[in-house]
Amino acid sequence: METSPAPEGREDPGLRADCASCFGLCCVALPFSASADFAVTKDAGQPCGNLRTDFRCGIHTRLRSSGFPGCTVYDCFGAGQQVSQVIFGGKDWRQAPDTAQQMFAVFPVVRQLHELLWYIDEALTLGAARELHPGLRRQRRTIGELTRLGPDALTELDVAAHRQDVNVLLLRTSELVRSEAGGKKKDRRGADLMGARLRGADLRGVSLRGAYLIAADLSGADLRLADLIGADLRDADLSGADLTGCIFLTQPQLNAARGDSVTRLPAGLTRPTHWS
Incomplete structure (x- = not known):
């Protein structure tokens, strides 16, 4: 642990x-x-x-x-x-x-x-x-x-x-x-996004509560102000993604994902040692 x-x-x-x-x-x-x-x-x-x-x-x-x-x-x-x-x-x-x-x-x-x-x-x-x-x-x-x-x-x-x-x-x-992100945002709560190709996607302020993002390509995605409570990020690619200000993300979720030195993290969380 x-x-x-x-x-x-x-x-x-x-x-x-x-x-x-x-x-x-x-x-x-x-x-x-x-x-x-x-x-x-x-x-x-x-x-x-x-x-x-x-x-x-x-x-x-x-x-x-x-x-x-x-x-x-x-x-x-x-x-x-x-x-x-x-x-x-x-x-x-x-x-x-x-x-x-x-x-x-x-x-x-x-x-x-x-x-x-x-x-x-x-x-x-x-x-x-x-x-x-x-x-x-x-x-x-x-x-x-x-x-x-x-x-x-x-x-x-x-x-x-x-x-x-x-x-x-x-x-x-x-x-x-999430309303601070402006505009009407999709509710992807509980969505099946396993293996989804979301490279560079604009996911600002989107609700991804409980979403299945296993092995999803989120490289370069904008996840600012997104709600990630309970999202399954196992083997998700967060390389270059921007998680600044996202809410309810925990360290175990990050540890289960993949990322790199330019992945931007919310305050209080640390870059996992196994990331590239």
């Missing part, structure tokens, strides 16, 4: 992965199947063979070359340390095996809540959405309180309902920000 920096204007260490304070939860709780992303198959609750006794990854510096690029595009948004150190009080699943299954069940729930907090915090930095800031702050308090619930309450939590409440605000935030 690669640590995500916080967007400019906000800094909440609790939403940044701190692997040193986590019990390797993403390496145990989550399943994966042998594919282009993972060299082997692993069931949920089964420790990855690369997990060391100190809960660190034994091949962290060579994940891609070892056949585990999928690990480099995952981010827990700080859920790992929250579950390990706060919810379970620093007792790891090896020391207390009777709590292991519950810990593994709680982790993905808290991860979803932390991701919501990440998006809310970004929305709170956007001047165009200033009228929504009071509502966003209320949602932040609500979601923040949920992340401190006990294990039993968290496993029974209806995260989808809370996500819907937050999404109403994020959608309106998107509309306000």
Whole structure:
């Protein structure tokens, strides 16, 4: 897992992965199947063979070359340390095996809540959405309180309902920000654009929420002020693209794509080391 920096204007260490304070939860709780992303198959609750006794990854510096690029595009948004150190009080699943299954069940729930907090915090930095800031702050308090619930309450939590409440605000935030691009923009939300030839395309202010952009050619495309929340950018070519001011783009999405030294990134995100 690669640590995500916080967007400019906000800094909440609790939403940044701190692997040193986590019990390797993403390496145990989550399943994966042998594919282009993972060299082997692993069931949920089964420790990855690369997990060391100190809960660190034994091949962290060579994940891609070892056949585990999928690990480099995952981010827990700080859920790992929250579950390990706060919810379970620093007792790891090896020391207390009777709590292991519950810990593994709680982790993905808290991860979803932390991701919501990440998006809310970004929305709170956007001047165009200033009228929504009071509502966003209320949602932040609500979601923040949920992340401190006990294990039993968290496993029974209806995260989808809370996500819907937050999404109403994020959608309106998107509309306000994208309107600054001027003109009527297409809504490509959830669009199937896998392998699409969008080289040099004008995508300013376009909603690409949840769009499938796998292996799409976005080289030289203008993505300023575009909404990229949940867009699948695996193997998408962003060489020379302009992502300045795009919203709700995360570091894992960038890590999954391809780019180069002239790709223009939004504030707070870093150029992946594997880009040319």
